[in-house]
Structures are given as structure tokens and as C-alpha cells.
Amino acid sequence: MLILSRREGESIMIGDDIEVVVTRIDHDSVRLGVNAPRKLAVFRNEIYRKIQESNMASVREASGAGPVLPALPALALRPKPSVLPHPAPHSGGDPNGR
Amino acid sequence: MDAAAPSTPQPVAPPSPVPVAHETAAHASAKTRIRLPFGLIGLRHLTCFELEPITESWPFQRLRALEGANVEMVVLEPNTFLESYPIRIRDEDAEDLGIADGESALVLNIVAFHQMSPLFVTVNLAGPIVVNRVTGVGKQVIVTHSERYSVAHVLMDARQGDSGVAPGSAEPGGTQGA
Numbered sequence A: 001m002l003i004l005s006r007r008e009g010e011s012i013m014i015g016d017d018i019e020v021v022v023t024r025i026d027h028d029s030v031r032l033g034v035n036a037p038r039k040l041a042v043f044r045n046e047i048y049r050k051i052q053e054s055n056m057a058s059v060r061e062a063s064g065a066g067p068v069l070p071a072l073p074a075l076a077l078r079p080k081p082s083v084l085p086h087p088a089p090h091s092g093g094d095p096n097g098r
Numbered sequence B: 001m002d003a004a005a006p007s008t009p010q011p012v013a014p015p016s017p018v019p020v021a022h023e024t025a026a027h028a029s030a031k032t033r034i035r036l037p038f039g040l041i042g043l044r045h046l047t048c049f050e051l052e053p054i055t056e057s058w059p060f061q062r063l064r065a066l067e068g069a070n071v072e073m074v075v076l077e078p079n080t081f082l083e084s085y086p087i088r089i090r091d092e093d094a095e096d097l098g099i100a101d102g103e104s105a106l107v108l109n110i111v112a113f114h115q116m117s118p119l120f121v122t123v124n125l126a127g128p129i130v131v132n133r134v135t136g137v138g139k140q141v142i143v144t145h146s147e148r149y150s151v152a153h154v155l156m157d158a159r160q161g162d163s164g165v166a167p168g169s170a171e172p173g174g175t176q177g178a
Helices: A045-058 B091-097
Strands: A011-014 A018-026 A029-035 B032-035 B048-053 B061-065 B071-076 B105-116 B119-123 B129-132 B138-140 B153-157
Touching: A045 B071, A045 B105, B061 B105, B091 B129, B091 B138
Parallel strands: none
Antiparallel strands: A011 A018, A018 A029, B032 B048, B048 B061, B061 B071, B071 B105, B105 B119, B105 B129, B119 B153, B129 B138
16 A cells, blocks of 8 residues: 655645545544545545445345245334326426425 | 435435326336446445335335346335425436436335334435436435435334334434425
8 A cells, every 4th residue: 555644735646636625634534535536426435345345235136026025014103195196207297395 | 316405515315205296097017127337335246126005005115126037125115104305316316317406306215124024114215216207317316415314214113122113203303395
């Protein structure tokens, strides 16, 4: 691992277009600013890992016609509509959504 | 991504509850194509999906990968199990998706079935999939105030004996969504 010493206000460059700035040092915590192309998402490591793990735990082999899911009418706050919602080209125009 | 709060750097966006869209009769099990150009976090290769309500297990919906991989995820729209779920996403994400307000967004929370018997099910509130209803293009985002929402919000937990169904407001605080 490359390790660099930086003071408050100093920064490092990663490649040509990613800048990481040490904006504040405060006892045991450091505030960092990241200037990066918008297509690069920057997250705290812990939350990123958690979501990654959660995704891995949620993905499963496609079950086809026979889902092993509980039917949970008690769960649905919104009553099951006779016509199920889906992201259609035009929204229904309900101002409050529900 | 909230038109009502355009001046704040991270506007409060209430993409949920989302409106029940469209009234095409006779499409009770309509499948919807969803494209996630950046894939899912940790599963970047999965970019094309079909979303289909699981009629016998409403409000669960199936998000099935289309490109060779024979995998799927089960998802929920937040307004089917939460009273309130005000989320904020990065302006860049909202702009990339072309989402200007909550109503143009379809929000899907990914469900994890940890255990079927006794049932233990959680749902990811911190990293929802946000889809532009018009284009069908979406992205799994991490909400900017992710500390407020759990990656594993308990939906059902029958391990302690009771029914364990835990609906209701996600977490306190924040403004009421839509």
C-alpha cells in the first residue's frame, strides 16, 4: 500500500482526475474531500461492503413459476390493486401517490 | 431530486410512496424491462432485468436477470410496507437517471430471505434501486443519509415465536414522504 503524509489542506491525485483533499484533522478523525468524475461513486467503505454483501445474500437462482415465497397480505399497506402497478411510460397522475 | 427543494445541495426527495402507474386493464402480471447500466453493487455484470409482480405473494415482486445469468432478486416497493420512507439520493444520481421528483421514480428495495423456516426476512433500505419510470433506466444508489436506514431492516422474524411482521415507518425523523 502506498502511504503518504499530508497536512490539512493538502491533497493527493489519483490518476489525472481524482483528487483527495484532507480538509480537516481532528483528534482521531480526518475529513476528506473527494473531487472525482461524477461517474465514479464514492462511498464509505463500510456501507458499500454492507450493501454488496446484502446484494449477494439476496440474489438467488431464478425460481421460474414456483416461487417459495410466503403470501403476506398483512404486510401490504397498500391494498393489492386489481391492476398491478408497474413503471409504465406515463404515471397515473395521482398527486399523492397513495 | 425533489422539485420542491431545488436550492439545497442534497434536496429531500420523496420518491416514495410512488404513484400507482398506468391503468392498462388485463395486464395483471405485466412484466417491465429495467436496465441498470451500472449493474448492482457487487454484481456489476447484472444490467438487464425484468420486473414482475408475484401475484400470489403480493406485495413481493420478482426482479429477474435477463442476460444468461439465471438469477433473480425479490423486491418490494417501499409504499407497500412502510408508512414513510423519505430518502435523499445524490444529485448526480438523480440527474443521471433524469429523475426530477419522487413521482418520476420507481423505488425498489431488495429483500433478503435469510431463512424460510422459521421465517427471517430483511429488506435493504440503505441501498434501493431507483428507476426512471419513463425510460426504465435505473441504478442502485446508496442514500446520502445512509446511517438513518438499515441495510437489513427486519421485515419478518418468526424466530422469536411471534408473527414477527414488522411493518410501519422505517425510522423516525425526516420529512413525511410525498
